[in-house]
Amino acid sequence: MKSLAQWMVQEGPPSKGKMWLMYWISLLIEAFYLGIAWLTVSNPFMHYFTIAVIALESYHLLWLGLSFRRFFAGRAPVSRIFNWRLERMSALTLFSYSLLLVITLAFFG
Numbered sequence: 001m002k003s004l005a006q007w008m009v010q011e012g013p014p015s016k017g018k019m020w021l022m023y024w025i026s027l028l029i030e031a032f033y034l035g036i037a038w039l040t041v042s043n044p045f046m047h048y049f050t051i052a053v054i055a056l057e058s059y060h061l062l063w064l065g066l067s068f069r070r071f072f073a074g075r076a077p078v079s080r081i082f083n084w085r086l087e088r089m090s091a092l093t094l095f096s097y098s099l100l101l102v103i104t105l106a107f108f109g
Contacts, residue, residue, distance in 0.1 A: 005078045016072055023065060030057055037101055046104055053097045060090045 008015040034057070038050050063083060070076040 001079050001081075004081075008078070019068060019072075023061070023068060027061055030061070037097075041101065041104055041109070043104055043108060046101065049097060049100065053093060056090060056093055060086055 011018065034050060034054055038047065041047070041050075063086060064081075067076065067081050067083070071078065071081050
């Protein structure tokens with residue numbers, strides 16, 4: 001968090017735009033990735049798993065967007081931008097989903 005705070009101080013006001021740009025690009029990449037996965041795989045389990053990942057990522061990105069708004073409005077310190085438990089759960093779920101997707105495509109696709 002210290003590095004993020006230092007970067008934001010060095011960048012000044014443009015850091016806000018860059019943070020929001022990163023947020024929206026990540027949202028678009030995840031939507032594209034999960035959409036392509038949904039269309040590519042016909043396995044019912046993977047469709048249910050995709051729905052679960054979409055739900056988790058929607059919650060994750062909603063929480064992160066609200067945290068950005070609170071931080072940039074001056075209502076939260078930089079240390080409260082990220083919910084690290086949610087970040088870890090999101091990362092682990094996306095990794096597991098991607099691995100399972102590759103296995104499904106390699107052996108059952």
